[in-house]
Amino acid sequence: NAGVTQTPKFQVLKTGQSMTLQCAQDMNHEYMSWYRQDPGMGLRLIHYSVGAGITDQGEVPNGYNVSRSTTEDFPLRLLSAAPSQTSVYFCASSLFITDTQYFGPGTRLTVL
């Protein structure tokens, strides 16, 4: 099992550009989520999904879109990147929302 994988590991964008952060898991987990980690802020939930076709907003959803067309994949789209979106992004998954979450290695994003 590869667990939770994220690509890319690093990305630099210019303000206004769009991009998609990829997240995949091979554990047949129903629940997937995206967090961002900023210095001194801990982990904040962006969006989450309790199963294919179902997504919902977390604590800081503005500027991000998600979709869940398969159980395995949960991409995070930045529509028009802003410097405030410079952060480290973590994807996580668990069998169900109440189970222990497993995190991916993260994507470090810089928006200039």
Place this chain on the structure above:
Amino acid sequence: DQQVKQNSPSLSVQEGRISILNCDYTNSMFDYFLWYKKYPAEGPTFLISISSIKDKNEDGRFTVFLNKSAKHLSLHIVPSQPGDSAVYFCAARGNSGGSNYKLTFGKGTLLTVNP
């Protein structure tokens, strides 16, 4: 409004001694608490958890204590080892379904264990 608070950004201890990391919460709906450990350039990994029906849970060198009346939990590491040096996140969730199941994280405490 920060619902999970880790008031110590950092903690430094000597190898072999006890490390105590603290966490306070304000939401009385929280009933399940977790500690995650994070090394630089890696994702957080689950360490230990405790349900509100218990006041203590042990796993090897790691013990979590929960004081519901004080809305306080702590993680004890005995004995501390240099490999324990990492950022520790406290997290909490509720039990009444829907969005209450989502995890809320504290800001983390950087533990440094000196040889």
